[in-house]
Amino acid sequence: MRIGNYFLAEVGKSATLPAGWAGMAVALLGSLAITVLNAFAVRHAAVDGTPEMVAGTSAFEAGFAAMPIVGVVAAVVIGVTTIGSEYTADRAESGGARQITASLAAAPHRLSMFSAKALVVICFIVVAAAVAIPGNIALSQAIIGDVGTETVSTADAVGRSLGTTLYWVLMGLLAFSITALARSGVVPLIVLIANGSVVSFSLLLTLVTPLAHWLPDMAGRQLFGFPSELVVEGGLAPVPGAIVMAGWTVVMLVVSGIVFHRRDA
């Protein structure tokens, strides 16, 4: 049961990191605030008879709006802190050591440890998604109630929620692999959070070359399933996009796993 023990140890480490919880709290409370703002705007527009003031009166869309952006931040923070924390140096007067040396002394099989960490990233993100996505949609429905017009079918809603969860997981694993390669969270935090927003390097690259639609974050973005008139046109359909993004993730995980296995800690 070696893998099981590795996994439990990593769960314990990640669950006791304040940074991970802070990221999670920001994501949950942030999306909550956005959903409340959105849902009340939709409700007022519907009650006042001015639905043209908002994009639509669907409770699902109002609750879902924050998910792509805020959730991606949470996923990136979880992915980065899970491995980045191992490389943070302690204070100089207490030796300036990094946790990774103690971790590897206690758990010397590196690939098991790396896989256990990746598994922890997946579990934490799935839990965050399972709380945040249905929670925000339920909150939005509670605020908007019957005054809005639901335009999204249940099947679509489930599909988009699952697609969004998949996007978060892949994004978290990408952040995890980049942090493992760089042994620092600065670059993945900046690049991946920026790419999840409107100030996106990938989006900028699509102006230069259409090949940029094959970058992981651009390839997977149709997983959110927003109506086509609301998003930047072009790019891959949801399923091929998900496959391309998953391909990137697997390649990055394999590369960073090999590097983690072979290089001096």
Place this chain on the structure above:
Amino acid sequence: MGPTMRSLVLAELSKLRSLPEAAIAAVATVLLGSTIAAALAANDRNAYAGPVDAVLASVPFVQLGIILLGILSAAHEYAGGQIHTSLAAAPNRMRFLAAKSAAVALVVSFVSTLTVGAGLMVAAITRPSQSAMAASGGAVPSMLVGAVLYLALIGLLAFAVAILVRHLAPALVVMLVLVLIASPLVGAASEHARWLPDRAGGLLYLPDTDAVLSVATGAAVLLGWVVATWAAAAATFAARDA
């Protein structure tokens, strides 16, 4: 009789100059800004009519580098135990923080000016020759000064946040979420988003107009954010154990 203010500022500048991460962040910011401005200016889809527009459109990306620079300037003191040495050498905390803030203000202003200047130069070079220099698409060169001012203030805000939270990663996440995530999401849902630092300060370099804020009051709102955050940072820095 402690060290003079001048020597304190010089000491802080010397620390920043010899910090490899800060130097890398500064160089990367200039390169990033120039590359993006050049790419936007060379883009034949004509969304960016002149070199000035291309430089202004690169500012949202450049601010990421400036934010990192501002945070590194504060967070490196806490990455090891350097803050103890620093405070042993300069025991008056308010003077120390004032000198550090002045040094950071100088550095972020310098890097912002350099980035905007370099961006303007490469944008002017890479712009397709058929579009006339005069066609600058409504952006006036004075907005470039606004862009520098905006970048410098955002860098100081990042510095103040980092002094407040004392760690690099949380400060980075707070600033990135504030500037990149909160602003568009709140902006889509509520008109009060205009009071957010990047929205109010954005009036300095964006062609947008706002119903409530002007360029000057927008800049004042951003300055207010900087001053308020800095005051909170100074109060905690003076009060708590280093």
